[in-house]
Amino acid sequence: MNQAIVDYMKENLGLDDMELIQELYDEYVNTIKERLPSASIALDAKDFQALAKIAHAMKGCALNIGHESFSVVAKELEYLGKGIGPEPPTVENCSALLTKLNAIFEEFLKA
Amino acid sequence: MSEKKKILVIDDEQFSLKTVQACMRGEDYSLTLCLDPQEAYSKFKEEQYDVIITDINMNGINGFDLRGLIRNSNKLIPIIFMSSLADNMDNTLMKQIMSDRYSYYMNKSFKKMDLLMMIDRVLEVPNAQQEIATLKNSIDKDLKLAGQIQKFMLPPWSIVNDDFVMSYIYEPHAQVSGDLHEFFPIGNHRYISIVGDISGHGISAALCMTPIQLFVKNLFASQSQENLTPNFILTQLNNIFCNNFKKSEYMTCLIILWDFENNHLVYHSAGHPDMLCLNFKQRKLIPINPDKRGSLPVGFSDTNIYLPENNVEFDFDDEDLFFAFTDGLMDIGSSQFPESFIEENELFDFLTSLNDNECTVTFPYLIRNFIEQIGYDFPSDDLFLVAIRKNTAATKNTFLSQISTDINETNNMLDRVHDFLLASPIGSCQKLENDIEILLGEVLINCVQHGKDNANITSNGIIVQIQPYDDKVDITVLERGVFWDPNRNYSGAEIDKLLDELNDNHAPHGRGLPLIYNIASTVTRMHYRGLNKSVFCIKCDA
Numbered sequence: 001m002n003q004a005i006v007d008y009m010k011e012n013l014g015l016d017d018m019e020l021i022q023e024l025y026d027e028y029v030n031t032i033k034e035r036l037p038s039a040s041i042a043l044d045a046k047d048f049q050a051l052a053k054i055a056h057a058m059k060g061c062a063l064n065i066g067h068e069s070f071s072v073v074a075k076e077l078e079y080l081g082k083g084i085g086p087e088p089p090t091v092e093n094c095s096a097l098l099t100k101l102n103a104i105f106e107e108f109l110k111a
Numbered sequence: 112m113s114e115k116k117k118i119l120v121i122d123d124e125q126f127s128l129k130t131v132q133a134c135m136r137g138e139d140y141s142l143t144l145c146l147d148p149q150e151a152y153s154k155f156k157e158e159q160y161d162v163i164i165t166d167i168n169m170n171g172i173n174g175f176d177l178r179g180l181i182r183n184s185n186k187l188i189p190i191i192f193m194s195s196l197a198d199n200m201d202n203t204l205m206k207q208i209m210s211d212r213y214s215y216y217m218n219k220s221f222k223k224m225d226l227l228m229m230i231d232r233v234l235e236v237p238n239a240q241q242e243i244a245t246l247k248n249s250i251d252k253d254l255k256l257a258g259q260i261q262k263f264m265l266p267p268w269s270i271v272n273d274d275f276v277m278s279y280i281y282e283p284h285a286q287v288s289g290d291l292h293e294f295f296p297i298g299n300h301r302y303i304s305i306v307g308d309i310s311g312h313g314i315s316a317a318l319c320m321t322p323i324q325l326f327v328k329n330l331f332a333s334q335s336q337e338n339l340t341p342n343f344i345l346t347q348l349n350n351i352f353c354n355n356f357k358k359s360e361y362m363t364c365l366i367i368l369w370d371f372e373n374n375h376l377v378y379h380s381a382g383h384p385d386m387l388c389l390n391f392k393q394r395k396l397i398p399i400n401p402d403k404r405g406s407l408p409v410g411f412s413d414t415n416i417y418l419p420e421n422n423v424e425f426d427f428d429d430e431d432l433f434f435a436f437t438d439g440l441m442d443i444g445s446s447q448f449p450e451s452f453i454e455e456n457e458l459f460d461f462l463t464s465l466n467d468n469e470c471t472v473t474f475p476y477l478i479r480n481f482i483e484q485i486g487y488d489f490p491s492d493d494l495f496l497v498a499i500r501k502n503t504a505a506t507k508n509t510f511l512s513q514i515s516t517d518i519n520e521t522n523n524m525l526d527r528v529h530d531f532l533l534a535s536p537i538g539s540c541q542k543l544e545n546d547i548e549i550l551l552g553e554v555l556i557n558c559v560q561h562g563k564d565n566a567n568i569t570s571n572g573i574i575v576q577i578q579p580y581d582d583k584v585d586i587t588v589l590e591r592g593v594f595w596d597p598n599r600n601y602s603g604a605e606i607d608k609l610l611d612e613l614n615d616n617h618a619p620h621g622r623g624l625p626l627i628y629n630i631a632s633t634v635t636r637m638h639y640r641g642l643n644k645s646v647f648c649i650k651c652d653a
Contacts, residue, residue, distance in 0.1 A: 012220075012221075012222045012223065013130065013133065013134045013222075013223050014134060014222075014223035014224070015133060015134070017136075020133055020136065023129075023133075024129060024130065024133050027125070027126050027129050028126055031124075031125070031126045053168075056168060056195070057124050059195050060124055060127055060166070060194075060195045060219045061124060061126045061127065063195050063218070063219040063220035064126065064127055064130040064219050064220065065130065066220065071195075071220075075195075
């Protein structure tokens with residue numbers, strides 16, 4: 001398990017049962033593992049609204065568990081998908097952020 | 112052991128629900144988790160929850176729509192919006208959350224301690240609201256009683272005696288008032304009256320008013336006639352205020368010494384609006400105090416001296432009508448136009464248009480009626496208005512008398528009416544005399560019955576005025592009981608039929624009204640918000 005996340009869950013969510021921590025950790029991993037491919041499908045379909053919605057959901061999960069680096073990029077993707085900000089959503093700029101998200105998650109799993 | 116508080120948690124993201132659940136494990140709450148907001152609403156309707164925790168951005172209906180549904184049936188349940196939508200402190204979103212008094216916000220990156228603290232805090236709010244409501248209810252009951260006691264200590268709403276006729280309107284801004292009124296006989300057709308207005312309004316003013324009212328009663332009763340000069344009374348009141356009340360409490364007041372035998376009055380204003388005198392002959396308001404004499408309100412300074420040279424002396428005509436009031440009269444505004452308040456000229460123009468044949472008792476009510484008719488509707492301060500005029504009925508061959516709302520008193524009134532009729536030209540017409548007595552008897556019984564339906568203690572009193580003319584007699588009855596329908600008129604056949612029915616059924620009451628309509632050729636009923644005026648006209652047979 002990612003130690004920083006385990007520490008976050010202990011400190012902020014008040015969890016001291018390692019079994020429960022593992023359970024929640026696994027749930028998070030599985031959720032993101034499901035959402036990232038869905039985001040790619042939405043991007044392929046150029047459905048930026050759906051992409052923003054998935055990014056928003058992933059952002060919420062990451063915030064819940066203290067996965068800050070992931071939540072920051074997910075928020076950027078959410079805003080881009082919604083058209084909030086200086087740039088309109090394109091396949092290129094959304095793809096770049098989604099690639100970044102995948103990389104952060106890969107990094108997270110390795111840690 | 113107290114039952115666990117129930118929390119309904121709604122989020123269409125399973126992981127978020129699990130996070131809240133994990134976080135709350137071992138805590139003394141019962142959690143119901145729901146992925147679908149529609150389903151959550153069904154659960155809410157089925158079961159009693161103490162707190163709702165919901166996401167905002169969800170599939171189906173969003174968190175605000177869900178709140179709307181919940182608020183249709185429960186305005187008070189605390190709703191915590193747990194979302195990451197407002198992580199950029201989007202003001203619109205926060206405003207939307209805070210637009211509801213019992214909605215709160217928590218970010219998704221919450222800490223357990225913060226969440227528990229918020230739940231504890233929001234759970235206390237409805238309890239605190241309930242406690243406040245209970246306390247307010249209890250205070251309202253106490254204030255209602257205090258208001259009734261205050262009214263009980265005031266003079267009757269109208270006084271009709273051989274010397275003068277007086278009536279007043281006394282309307283607290285809240286349930287209790289800081290306005291003071293006392294009218295006290297001191298012998299030889301002389302009376303002393305006080306109109307006072309304690310600073311501020313509401314409970315603090317009312318708390319000062321009650322002991323002052325008692326003090327004034329005792330002072331009037333204990334002092335000799337010679338001592339009771341306006342400046343002496345003001346000095347006594349000033350001592351009481353300065354020695355017993357806070358420095359911020361003071362009272363503006365008028366002390367008036369009336370001499371109805373010599374048509375003379377002496378009065379002293381302690382920072383109070385001057386009394387108005389309406390002279391019907393000139394049809395104008397006479398300045399009683401052109402030199403603006405007066406003194407500081409009582410309670411302003413313990414070194415203040417109320418000098419006799421600041422008393423105002425005034426000689427009046429028999430017909431002069433006097434008004435005294437508190438500044439609440441000039442504070443009457445309009446709920447439709449909050450910046451608009453009644454103007455002095457509007458009021459004074461109306462006063463000079465009053466009909467001098469009207470019984471003095473009706474004047475305060477006519478004024479209030481006028482104020483409402485021109486669109487002003489609320490006093491922003493305690494309101495007091497009194498009208499006083501010398502009783503000149505005897506010199507005009509008019510009968511004017513008052514009884515309390517008591518069935519035993521009706522016979523006293525009828526005896527007085529009988530004596531008046533015998534001494535008047537009407538006495539020679541036996542039928543007319545009988546008709547007047549029968550009609551009046553029925554009217555008074557009716558008024559007493561309705562007066563008793565009215566719980567207002569100051570409504571106690573019925574005034575009868577009889578004005579004979581060559582071809583008719585007008586009987587005016589003024590009272591403050593329940594208003595009955597003035598538009599209901601009976602035809603002769605209807606009256607006979609109704610009386611037959613009442614007789615056939617041996618009805619214990621109810622004959623009054625048809626009898627009245629049988630005798631009177633016309634019946635006019637008016638209602639001046641709190642005062643009923645009925646005029647029964649009986650035509651004289653040739």
